Amino acid sequence: MSTTQTSKIEIIKSSTTKINSVDFENLNFGAVFTDHLFECDFKNGKWQKPVIKPYAPFLIDPSTRVFHYGQAIFEGMKAYKDDNDDIWLFRPDENYYRFNKSAVRMAMPEVPSAIFMEGLNELLRLDEAWIKKGKGNTMYIRPFMIATGTGVVANPSDEYKFMILLSPAKAYYSGEVKVLIAEHFSRAANGGIGSAKAAGNYAAQFYPTNLANKEGFQQVIWTDDATHTKLEEAGTMNVFFRINDTLLTAPVSERILDGVTRKTLIDLAKSKGIDVEVRPVLVQELVEASKNGTLKEIFGAGTAAVVNPIVGFSFREVYYELPKIENSYALQLKEHLTNIQHKLADDTFGWTVKV
Amino acid sequence: MSTTQTSKIEIIKSSTTKINSVDFENLNFGAVFTDHLFECDFKNGKWQKPVIKPYAPFLIDPSTRVFHYGQAIFEGMKAYKDDNDDIWLFRPDENYYRFNKSAVRMAMPEVPSAIFMEGLNELLRLDEAWIKKGKGNTMYIRPFMIATGTGVVANPSDEYKFMILLSPAKAYYSGEVKVLIAEHFSRAANGGIGSAKAAGNYAAQFYPTNLANKEGFQQVIWTDDATHTKLEEAGTMNVFFRINDTLLTAPVSERILDGVTRKTLIDLAKSKGIDVEVRPVLVQELVEASKNGTLKEIFGAGTAAVVNPIVGFSFREVYYELPKIENSYALQLKEHLTNIQHKLADDTFGWTVKV
Ligand SMILES: Cc1ncc(COP(=O)(O)O)c(C=O)c1O
Ligand SMILES: Cc1ncc(COP(=O)(O)O)c(C=O)c1O
Numbered sequence: 001m002s003t004t005q006t007s008k009i010e011i012i013k014s015s016t017t018k019i020n021s022v023d024f025e026n027l028n029f030g031a032v033f034t035d036h037l038f039e040c041d042f043k044n045g046k047w048q049k050p051v052i053k054p055y056a057p058f059l060i061d062p063s064t065r066v067f068h069y070g071q072a073i074f075e076g077m078k079a080y081k082d083d084n085d086d087i088w089l090f091r092p093d094e095n096y097y098r099f100n101k102s103a104v105r106m107a108m109p110e111v112p113s114a115i116f117m118e119g120l121n122e123l124l125r126l127d128e129a130w131i132k133k134g135k136g137n138t139m140y141i142r143p144f145m146i147a148t149g150t151g152v153v154a155n156p157s158d159e160y161k162f163m164i165l166l167s168p169a170k171a172y173y174s175g176e177v178k179v180l181i182a183e184h185f186s187r188a189a190n191g192g193i194g195s196a197k198a199a200g201n202y203a204a205q206f207y208p209t210n211l212a213n214k215e216g217f218q219q220v221i222w223t224d225d226a227t228h229t230k231l232e233e234a235g236t237m238n239v240f241f242r243i244n245d246t247l248l249t250a251p252v253s254e255r256i257l258d259g260v261t262r263k264t265l266i267d268l269a270k271s272k273g274i275d276v277e278v279r280p281v282l283v284q285e286l287v288e289a290s291k292n293g294t295l296k297e298i299f300g301a302g303t304a305a306v307v308n309p310i311v312g313f314s315f316r317e318v319y320y321e322l323p324k325i326e327n328s329y330a331l332q333l334k335e336h337l338t339n340i341q342h343k344l345a346d347d348t349f350g351w352t353v354k355v
Numbered sequence: 356m357s358t359t360q361t362s363k364i365e366i367i368k369s370s371t372t373k374i375n376s377v378d379f380e381n382l383n384f385g386a387v388f389t390d391h392l393f394e395c396d397f398k399n400g401k402w403q404k405p406v407i408k409p410y411a412p413f414l415i416d417p418s419t420r421v422f423h424y425g426q427a428i429f430e431g432m433k434a435y436k437d438d439n440d441d442i443w444l445f446r447p448d449e450n451y452y453r454f455n456k457s458a459v460r461m462a463m464p465e466v467p468s469a470i471f472m473e474g475l476n477e478l479l480r481l482d483e484a485w486i487k488k489g490k491g492n493t494m495y496i497r498p499f500m501i502a503t504g505t506g507v508v509a510n511p512s513d514e515y516k517f518m519i520l521l522s523p524a525k526a527y528y529s530g531e532v533k534v535l536i537a538e539h540f541s542r543a544a545n546g547g548i549g550s551a552k553a554a555g556n557y558a559a560q561f562y563p564t565n566l567a568n569k570e571g572f573q574q575v576i577w578t579d580d581a582t583h584t585k586l587e588e589a590g591t592m593n594v595f596f597r598i599n600d601t602l603l604t605a606p607v608s609e610r611i612l613d614g615v616t617r618k619t620l621i622d623l624a625k626s627k628g629i630d631v632e633v634r635p636v637l638v639q640e641l642v643e644a645s646k647n648g649t650l651k652e653i654f655g656a657g658t659a660a661v662v663n664p665i666v667g668f669s670f671r672e673v674y675y676e677l678p679k680i681e682n683s684y685a686l687q688l689k690e691h692l693t694n695i696q697h698k699l700a701d702d703t704f705g706w707t708v709k710v
C-alpha cells in the first residue's frame with residue numbers, strides 16, 4: 001500500500017488488484033466491487049478527513065445504531081466510459097441533492113459537496129480501469145451513509161459513516177418482467193419516508209415481493225396505502241403507462257421516490273413530441289384500458305434497470321397481458337437515454353458531466 | 356479466555372470483567388453492556404453453532420445488506436433479580452413469538468426456540484453478577500437479527516446474524532413527558548411494517564420527533580396515516596387514555612406494535628375492576644374530553660419505559676394539560692406490574708419465568 005494525499009482526500013492505494021479475476025461479461029448486479037472505496041466519518045459534530053482506501057471489511061460494535069434503528073440511506077448512480085476513454089456521470093447533482101434530502105428526513109447530517117462529489121470523482125479516476133467501454137457496460141456507484149454511534153436507545157446517532165462503493169454492472173433484470181399490483185401490502189405511508197432513499201423502505205418490500213415471485217411476478221407495483229386505487233411505483237423503479245399514445249406517470253409525492261430516470265424520460269419523451277401526463281393513474285383505468293385495447297405499454301424507469309418493459313400485470317387474480325407493439329416508447333426512450341449516457345448521441349440537455 | 360461447551364452452546368469466557376467500572380446508580384439507558392454476548396449465524400439455509408463470547412466489535416463488509424436495505428429486527432425484554440438472587444424473565448414467550456413474527460414480515464429466517472431461549476438463559480446466567488437486586492434495577496435484553504449477506508442488490512439476504520446483548524438499566528425517561536399528536540408525519544402504512552419490530556420503523560420517527568423535541572415535546576403520538584384522526588401509539592410505547600374511569604387503548608393492527616406491556620396492563624386493569632375499552636380512539640374525542648374535564652390520564656406502556664404518565668398533549672398548536680389526580684391508574688398499574696416483575700407481588704397470571 002502506498003499513501004498519497006490530494007488537496008483534501010487521503011489516498012491509500014491497494015498493493016494488489018482483483019480486476020483480473022473478474023469476468024466482465026458475466027456480472028451479477030451489485031456483487032463485485034472495485035479495489036478501492038471512499039470513506040468519510042462524521043464525529044463530534046463535523047465531517048472528518050476523507051480517505052480513499054482498499055475495499056475491505058471494517059470493525060463495528062454490536063450495539064451500533066444502524067443495526068437497531070435502521071438509520072441508513074443510499075444512492076444509486078452510474079458512470080460510463082466513452083470511446084475516447086473519458087468517464088461521464090449522468091446528472092450527478094440530482095443524486096447528490098436527493099441524498100441530502102434523504103439525510104434530512106432520516107435525521108442524519110448532510111454530506112458536503114466537497115466530500116460527496118470530489119470523493120466520487122477521485123475514486124472513479126483511481127479505479128478507472130474497472131470502467132469498461134461499450135454500451136451495456138456501466139459502473140454502478142453506491143454512495144451510502146449509516147449511523148455508527150453505539151447504544152440501544154431509539155434516538156438519532158451522533159456518529160455516521162459515509163462511503164462510496166463502485167460495482168461494475170451489466171443489465172439489472174434479465175428475462176421478461178411481469179408485475180403484480182398491490183392490493184393489500186404497501187411500500188410507504190402518507191407522512192412517512194417513501195420519498196427518501198432510506199434503507200428500511202427496501203426490506204419492507206421483500207416479503208410481499210417474495211409472495212409475488214412465488215406466483216410468477218418479478219416485481220410489485222405499489223399502490224397508495226389508504227385506498228390501493230392509485231398506481232405509485234415499483235420496488236426500485238418509477239413506472240410509466242402508455243394508453244393510446246399518451247404516456248402517464250404518477251406525480252412524485254411523499255410516498256414516491258423522485259427518480260432521476262423518471263424525470264429524464266419525461267423530458268426526453270416531450271422532446272420527441274410524445275404527450276406526457278403527470279397525474280394520479282388509477283388501477284381501474286389501467287384495467288379498463290387493457291380490456292378495451294388502449295393500453296399499449298408499461299415500463300419501469302430507474303438507474304439500475306434503466307428502462308424496463310413489462311409484459312403483463314396481475315390485479316385481483318386476473319392477469320392482463322400487454323400487446324406486442326412496434327415503435328415501443330420504452331425501447332425508443334431507452335435507446336436515446338443510453339446513447340446520451342454513453343456519449344453516442346448529442347446531450348442537448350446538458351445532463352452528462354465529465355469526471 | 357476459557358472455552359467450555361454446554362450441550363449446544365459454545366461458551367468463550369472473557370478473561371476480564373468491566374463490571375467494576377460501571378456506576379449502577381447512574382446508567383444511561385442502553386449505553387453499557389455486560390461482558391458477554393450471544394451470537395448465532397444463519398448460513399447455507401441453516402442456523403450454525405451458537406456461541407457466547409466476550410462482547411466485542413466484529414468485522415463486516417461495506418456491502419452488507421443491512422446497511423443498504425435495512426433488513427433488521429429486534430426485541431426488547433427485561434430480566435429481574437429477586438431477593439433470593441433468583442433471576443426472572445417477564446412473558447419471554449411473547450417476545451420470542453413477536454420476534455419471529457417480525458422475522459417473517461421482513462423475509463428473514465425464524466430463530467428456533469432452542470437458540471433464542473437457551474441462548475438468552477445461558478447468557479443471563481453467565482453475566483448474572485450484572486443483574487442488580489431491588490426495584491428499579493433491571494437487565495434490559497436486546498435480541499436482534501441483521502442481514503449479513505453482501506451485495507448491493509435489493510433482494511433478501513441469504514445470510515443473517517442473530518445476537519443477544521445485555522444492558523443493565525434504570526429508568527428510561529426522566530422528567531415530565533409531554534406529547535405532540537401527529538398531524539402530518541406518520542409512523543406506519545396500512546399493509547406496511549408497523550406491527551413488526553423492524554429497525555427501519557424507528558429511524559423513520561427521528562426527524563418528526565426531533566421537530567417535536569424542539570417545541571418542547573418528548574414524544575409524538577402517531578395517528579393513522581390516511582386520516583390522522585385515530586390515536587395509535589408512541590415511538591416505543593403503546594398509549595392508554597383514561598376518560599372518566601374508563602381506560603381506552605387502540606386495537607393492535609398492521610400499523611401498531613402488539614406490545615407486551617399493553618396486553619399485560621389490559622389484563623391487570625381488568626383484574627382490578629377497571630373498565631377497559633379496546634377500540635379506535637379519536638383525536639377529537641381526546642380534545643373534547645380534555646375540554647370538558649373528563650380526560651383524567653394519558654400514559655405510555657412499554658418494556659423500556661414501563662408505565663409512563665404523560666402530563667399534557669398538543670394538537671394543532673393548542674396545548675392541553677392533564678389534571679393532577681389522586682389514585683392514578685398509571686401509578687397503580689405500574690406499582691402492581693413492577694411488583695410482579697420483581698417477585699414482590701403474587702404472580703397470579705403466571706407471567707414470570709425463572710431463568
Ligand atoms: C423506490 C425507488 N423508486 C424509483 C427509483 C428510480 O430512481 P432513479 O431513476 O433515480 O434511479 C429507485 C432507484 O433509485 C428506487 O429505489
Ligand atoms: C413501536 C413500539 N410500540 C410499543 C412498544 C411497547 O411494546 P412492549 O410493551 O412489548 O415493550 C414498543 C417497544 O417495544 C415499540 O417499539
